[in-house]
Amino acid sequence: MAAPQNEFDYTRGPSVADREFRRDSPAAQEREARQDAATFAGQCKKILTILKGLKEAVATLSWLKAIVVSLFGMGIIYYPFSSSTKLLPDLFPQAVHGGKQFLWSRPSNSVKASFDSGCAKPSLINLLGFIGVASGLRLQYGLAPNMQDGGWGVHWADAPTHDFDASRFAHFSFWVRGASGDEAFEIGLKDTDAKEIKIESKDWIAASTLRNGVEVIIPLAEFRGVNIKSLNNVNFSFGSGHGSGNLCIGGMAFEGQSERA
Secondary structure (H helix, E strand, C coil): CCCCCCCCCCCCCCCHHHHHHHHCCHHHHHHHHHHHHHHHHHHHHHHHHHHHHHHHHHHHHHHHHHHHHHHHHHCCCCCCCCHHHHHHHHHCHHHHCCCEEEEEEECCCCEEEEEEHHHCCCCHHHHCCCCCCCCEEEEEECCCCCCCEEEEEEECCCCCCCCECCCCEEEEEEEEEECCCCCCCEEEEEECCCCEEEEEHHHCCCHHHHHHCEEEEEEHHHCCCCCCCCEEEEEEEEEHHHCCEEEEEEEEEEEEECCCC
16 A cells, blocks of 8 residues: 555655755854855965965065165175266156256255165155155255255256256145254245245144155245256255254155146
């Protein structure tokens, strides 16, 4: 006699409906939750491993950088004699148009200027600890007693046109960092008719931002009376009232489009 249709047949496995029911059971859901948690934990572990590797790589590069900077300081590694010619356009792109750097001070040796990898404007590459990819300008002033004045700049007197036309630009920008944050200086523009205007740094830069490094953008309109179309030089200068200090300067450029262009 055939078994009644409503009785369970123990000779067969569970039906599809029964399997679906068991899949949705609390035990099955708990097992799947544990599997998902394990998968998530595994992914987090992999991410942490990658981050740890990156941290160790950065630490290694920073360590190598410290060694090379020390070698620079001891003179074991040095820039070639012609390096200033090569480094100036990196510091100030418009210098490629016949620009040359100059330095002056009264009394002598009151101001010193040098290219220094430790003065490079911060960038992603530098932050990762790479070396030899950039440098900045280090300006030290007030090194001799009773300094009257001095400074550093770039002039175009020897350029083919004997000047630099900045009329198509809207502003002059640069990055600067002070060792103490109390440093003071002037930013000057001088035209070929010897008309010069200097702007005091403390009118534009707060001590707290100078200590950490700051990007400064000065509209060329601030240099009233200077013929921007025929510049002789751009300079950073110091007077007797500026005391002494140590500055890092980088990223100099005439930028932006003038409304007159």
